[in-house]
């Protein structure tokens with residue numbers, strides 16, 4: 001029978017909740033955090049943490065061949081039914097997924113999708129590393145408890161922390177959701193700076209401790225510029241690996257086109273969102289297709305496409321905030337799932353998806369060195385390539401210029417955070433951040 005040993009009986013306040021999760025609490029210095037060494041069948045479990053010995057039960061499970069479970073991490077090792085696992089022999093290697101803003105509404109939808117297997121598949125065990133703030137640490141414990149109570153077989157480890165260096169350790173995916181929303185009396189420039197600092201720090205943390213091939217999806221707004229700041233602060237991670245989420249805009253655009261054409265939205269394909277996730281974004285009806293046909297052949301009302309459709313997609317986030325009194329959360333989490341799936345499954349032939357990526361070497365003539373949403377395809381290996389066979393007309397070019405100008409202005413405004421000198425903040429007055437009305 002495996003026996004639990006306590007290596008450091010002085011480390012306090014870290015809670016061992018029960019059978020499945022290990023928690024890293026803000027109150028515990030990093031060197032004292034609970035870590036659980038893999039259990040070996042014939043060895044004793046070693047827990048390097050100070051939970052009072054009488055709080056931990058001797059695990060009931062009998063452990064067999066240590067080689068059969070090389071990826072056994074955390075307290076899960078004490079409880080998981082190794083025998084059943086051996087019977088399936090189909091588990092993949094555990095992946096580490098870091099999520100910031102983990103106590104927020106978007107995460108509250110997303111984490112349960114991740115843990116259920118609906119994102120990475122039914123054979124893919126995951127570890128969730130949850131980043132919160134001092135203010136949200138209690139709520140984060142609540143999130144972790146709900147994850148625990150959900151008994152997800154694929155969820156092998158959960159940690160919570162307010163330290164990005166802990167949360168991003170070996171992360172293979174980093175879903176950066178946490179950011180300060182713009183509130184009354186906060187200038188746009190100030191918001192860019194406040195959020196920019198968060199993403200500069202997170203970029204540095206990713207650079208220091210994440211997997212060298214981590215895929216980063218920035219959701220916190222203004223997500224394009226936050227992604228740029230993040231990648232500039234992570235020079236050892238390929239810039240190509242950073243994304244700004246514009247998949248929600250793509251989904252919104254597909255829905256509006258489907259409604260207008262009177263078809264279900266699965267008939268809409270090749271939908272590009274160009275540019276910034278803001279009111280200057282460009283939903284591209286020139287290249288999109290409905291039932292395989294160019295949109296303009298199906299929807300003859302071109303004035304509607306240029307005006308109503310475009311504005312509806314651009315302002316959908318703001319309208320939702322007015323209705324809900326807060327940002328979209330469920331549909332955002334669905335679109336994060338879509339964005340991940342688009343990178344880990346081959347793109348259907350002839351189709352593409354939109355994501356905000358680094359413009360270096362883009363074939364469209366868009367300014368280099370910004371994060372701009374563009375059409376991409378993936379082989380399903382986590383990587384992507386830009387789609388070359390797209391067409392442009394004057395209308396599209398003019399719209400692209402506007403969203404590009406906004407991003408270039410935002411970039412100048414955060415120059416102090418990207419290592420490019422002194423910030424000069426002259427944001428175009430007729431453009432708006434996501435959520436502004």
Ligand code: LMR
Pocket residue numbers: 221248316317318320327328433434435436
């Ligand atoms: C959305 O598009 O729904 C959000 O990005 C809006 C926001 O500012 O939170």
